[in-house]
Amino acid sequence: MDNLTNTKTSLAEPDKPPIIEPGHTFGSVSDKIGSFVLTHRTPRGWWVGFGIGFIGVMLLGQTLANLLLQGTGIWGVTNPVGWGFDIINFVWWIGIGHAGTLISAILLLLRQEWRTSINRFAEAMTLFAVACAAMYPLFHTGRPWLAFYWLFPYPNTMGIWPQFRSPLMWDVFAVSTYGTVSLLFWFVGLIPDLATLRDRSRKRIPRFIFGLLAMGWRGSARHWSRYETAYLLLAGLSTPLVLSVHTIVSFDFAVGVIPGWHATIFPPYFVAGAIFAGFAMVLILAIPIRAFYRLEDFITMRHLDNMAKIILVTGLIVSYGYTMEVFFGWYSANPYESFMILNRMKGPYATIYWLLIACNVLAPQAFWFKSMRSSIPALFIVSVIVSFGMWFERFIIVVTSLHRDFLPSSWGMYYPTRWDFGMFFGTIGLFISLLFLFLRFLPMISIFEMRTILPQAEVKEVK
Amino acid sequence: MKRRPPIYGLLAEFDNPTDLVAAAQSVHDYGYKKMDAYSPYPIEELHEAMGMHGNKLPLLVLCGGILGGLGGYFMQYWMSVIDYPILIGGRPLHSWPSFIPITFEMTVLGAALTAVFGMLALNGLPMPYHPVFNVPSFALASRDRFFICIEAADAKFDQDATRRFLETLKPRFIAEVPH
Numbered sequence: 001m002d003n004l005t006n007t008k009t010s011l012a013e014p015d016k017p018p019i020i021e022p023g024h025t026f027g028s029v030s031d032k033i034g035s036f037v038l039t040h041r042t043p044r045g046w047w048v049g050f051g052i053g054f055i056g057v058m059l060l061g062q063t064l065a066n067l068l069l070q071g072t073g074i075w076g077v078t079n080p081v082g083w084g085f086d087i088i089n090f091v092w093w094i095g096i097g098h099a100g101t102l103i104s105a106i107l108l109l110l111r112q113e114w115r116t117s118i119n120r121f122a123e124a125m126t127l128f129a130v131a132c133a134a135m136y137p138l139f140h141t142g143r144p145w146l147a148f149y150w151l152f153p154y155p156n157t158m159g160i161w162p163q164f165r166s167p168l169m170w171d172v173f174a175v176s177t178y179g180t181v182s183l184l185f186w187f188v189g190l191i192p193d194l195a196t197l198r199d200r201s202r203k204r205i206p207r208f209i210f211g212l213l214a215m216g217w218r219g220s221a222r223h224w225s226r227y228e229t230a231y232l233l234l235a236g237l238s239t240p241l242v243l244s245v246h247t248i249v250s251f252d253f254a255v256g257v258i259p260g261w262h263a264t265i266f267p268p269y270f271v272a273g274a275i276f277a278g279f280a281m282v283l284i285l286a287i288p289i290r291a292f293y294r295l296e297d298f299i300t301m302r303h304l305d306n307m308a309k310i311i312l313v314t315g316l317i318v319s320y321g322y323t324m325e326v327f328f329g330w331y332s333a334n335p336y337e338s339f340m341i342l343n344r345m346k347g348p349y350a351t352i353y354w355l356l357i358a359c360n361v362l363a364p365q366a367f368w369f370k371s372m373r374s375s376i377p378a379l380f381i382v383s384v385i386v387s388f389g390m391w392f393e394r395f396i397i398v399v400t401s402l403h404r405d406f407l408p409s410s411w412g413m414y415y416p417t418r419w420d421f422g423m424f425f426g427t428i429g430l431f432i433s434l435l436f437l438f439l440r441f442l443p444m445i446s447i448f449e450m451r452t453i454l455p456q457a458e459v460k461e462v463k
Numbered sequence: 464m465k466r467r468p469p470i471y472g473l474l475a476e477f478d479n480p481t482d483l484v485a486a487a488q489s490v491h492d493y494g495y496k497k498m499d500a501y502s503p504y505p506i507e508e509l510h511e512a513m514g515m516h517g518n519k520l521p522l523l524v525l526c527g528g529i530l531g532g533l534g535g536y537f538m539q540y541w542m543s544v545i546d547y548p549i550l551i552g553g554r555p556l557h558s559w560p561s562f563i564p565i566t567f568e569m570t571v572l573g574a575a576l577t578a579v580f581g582m583l584a585l586n587g588l589p590m591p592y593h594p595v596f597n598v599p600s601f602a603l604a605s606r607d608r609f610f611i612c613i614e615a616a617d618a619k620f621d622q623d624a625t626r627r628f629l630e631t632l633k634p635r636f637i638a639e640v641p642h
Contacts, residue, residue, distance in 0.1 A: 026503060026607035151543060161542035163549070170564040181575045188579055192605070198505075200600040215589035218596070219604045221487070221513055223586045224505040229520045230582035237528075241571045248564055268608060394630040451504040460481045461510040 011213075018209045020453055021116045021297035029450045031441050033193075034200050037292060042440065045292055050436040056429010061420035064139065074419040081402045086140040088394040089424055090251055093133035093431075094175065094276070095270075095390060097182070098242055099278020099383045100126025104185060105238035116297040116449045121280050121438070123186040123364055128434040129281075130179045132427040137171070139423075160448035167251040176247040181241055185234045188227075192448040193218050229421070246271045253397065259340040260401035263328060268323035276360070277390035279307050280383040289439065296310035298445055301374055306428045308373040311386060316362035324363065336406060342356075348413065352392050359389025396441065471594035471616040471642050472497075474601065475634035478525055480506050483609035486632040488512040488609060493628065497617035501595070501610040523581045524574050531573015536566040598638045610641060 067074060077084040082356045100122040107115040141147045148157045151172045164168050194214035201207045217223070250270035253261035283304065329341030344353045363385040366372040372377065404411045438444065451457055480502065489587045490519075491514050501510055510572045539562045543549075548556050583589070595601050595612055604610050613625055622639075629637050 028608045030503070071528070092552045153538060159547065161547045164539045164565060165558055165561040165566075166541050170568075173568040180572060184575055184579045192504075196605040199605045216593060217588065217593055217602075217605075218593055219501045219503060220586075221500040221502065221506070221509045222515065223501070225510050225515055225589075226518050226520050226582050226585050228505050229518055230578045232523065237571050237575050237578070241575075244567060244571075248568075248622045251564070290549045313557070319498075388586050422591070448504045457480060457504065457506075459484050459506060 006257045006367075009296035019300060019302055020117070020450065021300065024297070024454060025456065026451050027455065029454065030200070030447050033445050033450065034110055035195055035442060035448045036439070037197060037443055038201050038206070043292075046436060046440060050433060050440075051436075053429045053436055054430030056426050057433050058429075060426025060430055066419065067139060067423075068144075072140065074438075075321055076414060076416040076420050078412075080405065080410050081399055083398050084404060084414055085254075085416050085420040085424060086132045086136040088391070088398050089427065090133050090136035091158035091270075091394045092391050095246065095274035096272035096281045096387075096395075097126040097133065097248060097278065098271075099282050100124070100129075101178075101182060101185075101242040103282070104189070105235040105242065108235045109239060112306075113453055114303055115455055117295075117301055117445050118282065118307075119449075120186075120189065120446045121435075121444045122421060123182065123189065124435065124438045124442075125281065125285060126182050127179070127186060128438075130175065130182060131434070132431050134175055136423075137168075137175075137425060139408060141242065141343055149458070156186050161313075164169055167248065167255045170248045171252055171290060174245045178241060178245045181238055184240060185328065188211060188231060188234060188306065188356065190340075190442065190447055190451075191215065191227075192219065193443045195219065196444065196447050200363075230308075235293040246274045251456050253401075253417075258401045258405055259334070259336040260397065261345075262323070262458065263325070264326075265321055265324050269318065269324075272314045272321070273390060276311060276318050276364075277312050277387060278415045279385035280313070280390070283307055283311075283379055284387065285435070287376055287383075289444070292397055293439075293444075295445070296449065303381055304376070305373045308367045308379055308382075311383070312364050312367040314362060315386070319361045322357065339404070343404055344396060347400065347404065349400050353396050356389055356392035356396055357383045359456050360393060363389065389436055435458060471576075471597075471621070471640040472612050472616075473629060473637045474595060474598050474612045474619070474640050475629045475632060476600060476636055476638070477609040477611070477634055478510075478607075480609060483511050483611065484508045486611050486634070489540070490613060494619055495613050495617050495625075497552050497614040499614075501601075501604040502565055502613070503605055503607060511580055515585050518585065519618070520578065520581055520585065524578045525580070527577025528570045530575030531564050531576075532570035534571025534573070536562055538620075539565060558570075594640050594642050596640050600638070608635075 049247065075084060075086070077086070100119075103115050103122040104119040104126075107119075108364070115373070136145055141150060148154055149158075149160070149162075151169070154163055162172075162440060189265050191214060194210050196218035196351045198207055198210035198214050201210060219244070247267040247270065250266035254263060254266040264373060285305075286299055321357060326341050329338045332338070363382050366382055371378075403414055469492065475486065477486060483500060483502060484506065487498075487509055490498050491512060498513075500513060502509065540557065543558075543562075544556045548633075550556070595604075595610070601610065611632075613620060613629070613630075619625075626637055
């Protein structure tokens with residue numbers, strides 16, 4: 001956050017678009033971002049968006065109620081494919097969440113001050129995506145009320161403990177730590193803005209709630225000093241954390257002996273895929289939010305351009321991963337490995353495999369061209385394609401390896417049921433609803449960090 | 464018992480960060496110890512001007528991380544080796560490599576919790592009441608104004624002399640902060 005000196009140079013870069021349009025003051029930045037929360041008029045578009053999300057929430061409620069009444073048999077999972085939509089969607093959601101942490105932590109450490117206007121809602125996206133992701137393994141246990149002692153080392157009367165040698169346990173710790181740290185990081189970032197809202201709101205109840213949450217923050221220099229240290233340390237801690245989370249998610253697969261899973265390339269390949277999918281989701285969210293709330297002066301073309309470049313780079317890393325999978329299939333001289341890759345390309349799920357290649361390898365190549373990176377429709381469409389592509393990738397990894405492994409006698413097919421789709425669309429609805437609630441009730445852009453990137457934030461040389 | 468000063472202190476308002484830093488420097492050089500500056504965003508130069516050097520937080524976070532990591536490792540060791548050993552195919556009970564991922568996660572968790580709660584505790588937050596909020600314009604400290612408060616508890620504080628001193632710093636105005 002000590003990006004004060006850094007900011008001036010980047011604002012002065014002549015041929016790049018600015019990271020904040022000129023003409024803003026401390027007051028105008030505070031008022032504009034605060035006004036979305038403090039207004040008593042909820043825009044009609046907000047109700048439409050929240051309503052769509054809420055339909056999904058109700059679908060989720062129905063699916064989960066039915067699941068708890070009848071059991072996981074209502075899903076398409078059965079032998080040999082025991083990990084169907086649950087694990088596909090779990091990995092998909094967790095991956096989406098990673099861009100939020102990347103923007104808030106890694107770009108902060110790398111002093112990429114353009115992150116400032118997108119980090120808050122990207123962090124919110126992380127939290128909501130982790131919440132959606134965590135539901136899948138929890139409900140996949142079938143009896144989530146028992147999951148407490150299956151998954152957490154909780155002293156129980158049976159005197160048993162979880163199996164710590166299992167990657168699934170690592171996953172529980174990784175995801176719950178990730179959720180907790182992301183929440184803390186997000187909340188710490190919010191404290192000064194909550195104080196701004198407390199001081200700006202005219203009504204008693206909002207002032208009371210914001211006051212409670214701001215905890216008496218008063219912007220003291222002594223507080224800011226510790227605050228900045230804490231924020232920087234959290235960024236430093238989140239960076240290895242986010243890399244470890246998707247590494248551990250990939251261990252769920254890589255530690256197994258199933259062909260197509262047992263590969264050393266999995267951790268970096270999964271992490272790059274997560275960033276790839278996450279940035280695509282940030283663009284999918286940022287483009288409509290920016291247009292709807294007229295935030296073009298805060299989320300400029302520079303932001304969209306930079307994100308498109310990150311999608312291109314991570315897309316190339318992911319493509320390298322796909323190439324290596326094919327190479328390993330051949331070079332390992334292992335008949336099961338080579339069968340696995342040929343089965344992906346020519347087997348019953350070949351359509352999904354080739355869709356995955358088209359979405360994740362071909363589509364992002366558009367971002368080599370400046371004209372594509374500066375066209376909002378192109379950015380949006382490619383991001384949507386990438387989101388689909390990453391979902392196909394998880395489908396291919398989970399399903400094709402399981403449905404035909406070593407013994408042809410135990411081969412089978414996986415078909416999701418409507419309840420699988422119900423839960424998938426339900427979590428999308430939950431994500432959208434939470435996001436709309438966030439946009440309405442909390443500042444979607446970090447107000448105090450926007451103040452720091454204004455030219456007038458500079459302390460001039462005294463005498 | 465020492466008599467409580469009639470006011471909490473004197474608050475001077477400035478409208479840009481440069482004036483605030485210059486004023487904080489003067490206040491510090493003049494020898495006031497119990498003073499604080501308030502700004503709507505962190506200003507690095509201000510920390511130097513007020514003579515602040517580092518803080519204890521990194522050390523606390525290091526301790527939190529080490530405790531989290533050791534706790535995580537020995538939790539797994541105790542549960543898997545001592546309290547509930549399960550022998551599978553003659554594999555060692557103390558299979559340390561498989562304890563590393565959770566040890567790492569617990570290290571990060573311990574450090575992150577210490578960073579957040581340590582920062583709040585050292586800052587004395589949550590604090591439901593603070594006298595500076597009694598000055599109505601202080602609400603702008605979270606928007607676009609900058610303040611310096613010299614507390615009456617300071618040894619050098621004298622209501623008239625301190626006010627005259629603050630006036631030399633050319634603030635927008637000076638307010639008395641009631642308790």
